[in-house]
Amino acid sequence: ARYREELERIRKERLGRSRAALRGQVAERLVPWLPGFAYSPSDARFLGDPVDYILFSGYADLLDGIGDPDSLEVVILDIKRGPNARLRATQKAIARAVEAGRVRFEVLRVSEEGIVQTLEWRKGKLRHKATPPLSSPAGSTAPGAKPNPRDAVRKSHPDRPPPKKQERPARSGLPWDPREEAYLLRKIRQGASYETLAEIVRRTPEEVRTHMEALLRREEPSVGGNGV
Numbered sequence: 616a617r618y619r620e621e622l623e624r625i626r627k628e629r630l631g632r633s634r635a636a637l638r639g640q641v642a643e644r645l646v647p648w649l650p651g652f653a654y655s656p657s658d659a660r661f662l663g664d665p666v667d668y669i670l671f672s673g674y675a676d677l678l679d680g681i682g683d684p685d686s687l688e689v690v691i692l693d694i695k696r697g698p699n700a701r702l703r704a705t706q707k708a709i710a711r712a713v714e715a716g717r718v719r720f721e722v723l724r725v726s727e728e729g730i731v732q733t734l735e736w737r738k739g740k741l742r743h744k745a746t747p748p749l750s751s752p753a754g755s756t757a758p759g760a761k762p763n764p765r766d767a768v769r770k771s772h773p774d775r776p777p778p779k780k781q782e783r784p785a786r787s788g789l790p791w792d793p794r795e796e797a798y799l800l801r802k803i804r805q806g807a808s809y810e811t812l813a814e815i816v817r818r819t820p821e822e823v824r825t826h827m828e829a830l831l832r833r834e835e836p837s838v839g840g841n842g843v
Contacts, residue, residue: 642694642696643661643663643667643694644661646667646668646694647659647668654670654672654690655672655675655676657674657675658670658671658672658673658674658675659692665703665705665706665709666691666692666693666706666709667692667693667694668691668692668693668694669689669690669691669692670688670689670690670691670692671687671688671689672687672688672689672690673686673687673688674687691709691710691713693706719735719736720735720736721733721734721735721736721744722734722735722736722741726798727798728794728795728797728798729794730792730794730795730798730816732815732816732817733785733817743784743785743814743817744785744817784813784817784818784819785817786816786817786818787817787818787819787822788822791826795816796826796830798816799812799816799823799827800827800830800831803827803831809823809824809827
């Protein structure tokens, strides 16, 4: 009898905790309609984890044709109940990322061959996402490396602005994917230029040309074989 009473007590405690958690989840969903909510409920998108909501303040007005595109705000919002509720460590990390500006808008384009191309919104338009080139500290030369003649020109003409650095394509130097190769071969046979294809696959035109010419030579039938 004592064990049955203990099991019943544990069951009731767990049931009570489950009901409390359920009530909390329902309350979080109702917050956008409660008095004091500073945004339109239509602009709220519920996530639940790692934060409760992402707000696109002004989005509903844009859909209705009465909003200002330059006034739209994106707000990351979490619901806390009780005076002692605190942000979790992961939520603090998210808050610091937002505060430091480590937030961006990206678009992924997937080709018919399954190749993913990443575009990033920068300076008012979508641009290919590129990784910055590896560089050495100013004025330093790696052991065994030849001096850069541009350094001498910059020293003799200190007032001349330094040349703009070329952005290194994001996939330059990475291993080739068979689907990528098949896609490029098909496009080359259709007359596409190496420059255009290099921009699509985020490699240098010279890298694309060299690799594709090697593949095309490999596909050519051998001449002078047995029986010829």
